[in-house]
């Protein structure tokens with residue numbers, strides 16, 4: 001039995017655990033330092049109700065999350081959100097990423113957000129597959145966008161129009 005809902009502060013520990021698996025895998029993010037429960041709880045508070053985080057629960061436990069955050073402070077970009085999506089290692093490939101993204105899109109649409117965007121390492125096939133399946137377009141590739149463990153990495157920019165902008 002799977003369900004999705006907006007995250008609360010009580011989910012911070014599960015969100016951190018899932019995120020830290022993704023950080024350790026070195027396929028998803030430039031981040032290398034594990035997050036604590038407090039780090040995540042602070043992030044949830046700072047993003048407030050405007051920028052939602054959703055969790056996917058299966059059999060009573062959190063197995064995935066997706067979050068939106070502010071893209072730029074300029075008013076003209078007030079409806080553009082950056083997103084992240086992470087699934088617990090032992091739950092990947094079972095539809096949780098798709099459910100997390102679909103729930104995040106619903107929550108963002110209800111807040112008047114009109115675009116989700118992110119960057120994905122070209123080698124992150126599971127992410128590129130998931131995002132293509134849920135309607136994201138690959139805009140192009142930033143070359144040498146940052147270094148991970150001392151090595152230059154490219155990133156593929158992805159975007160999806162939602163809500164009013166998608167009509």
Ligand SMILES: CC(C)(COP(=O)(O)OP(=O)(O)OC[C@H]1O[C@@H](n2cnc3c(N)ncnc32)[C@H](O)[C@@H]1OP(=O)(O)O)[C@@H](O)C(=O)NCCC(=O)NCCS
Nearest residue numbers: 022028085086087092093094095096097098126127129130
């Ligand atoms: C990327 C990630 C979020 C995908 O989530 P997931 O729950 O494993 O994906 P799902 O099971 O919902 O699959 C969604 C679609 O993507 C495809 N897909 C997912 N993983 C795949 C893989 N390893 N190879 C091929 N296709 C894959 C599936 O075929 C599926 O399509 P379908 O529903 O039509 O069959 C997950 O692997 C993860 O957390 N990875 C580590 C963190 C990460 O990379 N986050 C993204 C940062 S940009």
